[in-house]
Amino acid sequence: MESKTISLTVNEEIELFFSNPNIYEEKTSYGTLYLLRRDANYCIDGCAKWAGAMVILAGIDLLGKFYAGDDGFRKVSERFKAYYNQYIDNNNAEIIYQLRNSLLHSFGLYSKDDKNYKIYQFSLCAVNEELIRYCSQTSYIDNLNKQYQKISCLIDLIKLRNKFDESIIKYKNELIVNKNLRTKFHKMFDIYGIKTIS
Numbered sequence: 001m002e003s004k005t006i007s008l009t010v011n012e013e014i015e016l017f018f019s020n021p022n023i024y025e026e027k028t029s030y031g032t033l034y035l036l037r038r039d040a041n042y043c044i045d046g047c048a049k050w051a052g053a054m055v056i057l058a059g060i061d062l063l064g065k066f067y068a069g070d071d072g073f074r075k076v077s078e079r080f081k082a083y084y085n086q087y088i089d090n091n092n093a094e095i096i097y098q099l100r101n102s103l104l105h106s107f108g109l110y111s112k113d114d115k116n117y118k119i120y121q122f123s124l125c126a127v128n129e130e131l132i133r134y135c136s137q138t139s140y141i142d143n144l145n146k147q148y149q150k151i152s153c154l155i156d157l158i159k160l161r162n163k164f165d166e167s168i169i170k171y172k173n174e175l176i177v178n179k180n181l182r183t184k185f186h187k188m189f190d191i192y193g194i195k196t197i198s
Contacts (some may be wrong), residue, residue, distance in 0.1 A: 008189075010182050010185070010186050013177060013185070013186065013189045013193060013194075014030065014172065014182075014185070016030070016031040016034070016136070016175065016193070016194065017031035017033050017034070017185075017189070017193050017194075018031065018033060018034070018168065018172050019031050019033075019034040019130060019165060020034075021034055021037035021038040021040075021041055022041075024038075027197075028196055028197055029194055029195065029196045029197070030194070030195050030197065031083065031194060032062065032192060032194065032195055032197075033059070033062065033063070033168070033193075035056065035188070035195060036055055036059045036062065037059070037165075038169075039052075039055050040052050040055040040056050040059065040161060040164075041161075043055060044126070044157060044158065044161050046055075048164070049124065049126050049157050050103065050107070050124065052157065052161070053099075053103060053124065053155075053157050053160065053198055054103050054104055054107075055070060056157075056160055056161055056164050056196045057099065057100040057103060057104060058104065059164060060080055060083060060084060060088075060096070060100070060164065061076065061079070061080055061100070061190060063083050063087075063150070063167070063171060064076075064079030064080045064082060064083040064084075065188050065192055066077060066185050066188045066189075066192070066193075067079065067082060067083045067086070067087075067171065067181070068082060068083075068183065068184065069183065069184025069185070069188060070184075071188065071192070076194070077097060079150055080093070080097050080100065081093040081094070081097055082168065082177065083167075083171075084096060084097070084167075084172075086099055087162070087166075087167035087168075087170045087171050088163050088166075088167045089131075089163070095151075095155075096132075096155075097118070097162075098113065098118075098120040098122075099111070099113040099120070099155055102120065108123040109121060109123065111123070112148075113189065117146065117147065117148045117149060118149045118150075118151060119148045119149070119150045119151065120151050120152075120153070120182065121138055121150065121151070121152045121153075122152075122153060122154075122155055123135070123153070123154045123155070124151070124154070124155055124156075124157055125155070125156050125157070126154065126156065126157045126158045127152055127158065128155060128158040128159055128162065129156055129159065130156060131148055131155065131156055131159040131160060131163060132153050132154070132155055132156075133153060133154040133156075134152070134153045135147060135152040135153055135154060136150075136151075136152045137150065137151050137152075138150045
């Protein structure tokens with residue numbers, strides 16, 4: 001069973017959580033973001049790019065909980081997009097959220113948004129160019145005669161990782177000085193911020 005066995009100040013929680021994933025230290029407690037980024041880098045830089053993308057998308061979920069100070073089940077989309085819009089960019093949150101859904105829920109590259117009548121089909125690359133390149137948008141009629149907008153696009157996983165890493169720096173910098181963000185972060189830390197290895 002994982003549990004927090006040490007008492008930390010908020011500043012110590014922040015330092016542990018945001019530890020540099022490129023520096024390895026043998027210890028008993030690690031920040032979850034450190035572990036997540038270490039594994040994402042291992043996958044993206046190696047031969048498991050899809051797995052790396054899944055880890056990064058789970059990372060945006062994780063940071064969304066800290067940013068919101070909330071982990072309610074029905075607010076996943078809202079938290080993910082709020083963090084994405086604030087720290088990554090304010091144009092592509094829906095597309096990246098749909099990529100998250102397609103990979104994390106079915107290890108696939110297809111997502112259907114019945115609320116907004118959109119179907120997303122993704123292709124992935126790792127060349128560090130554009131984050132999203134739209135390939136086509138067409139209409140699609142399903143077997144219940146509902147019309148959907150079908151969106152096909154190419155997502156660059158290296159660019160996604162770079163933007164994720166940049167967002168972490170922005171969030172940490174705000175967290176250090178913003179009392180409200182610190183309160184929300186601390187509220188989530190014991191639950192989601194630390195992993196104890198025994």
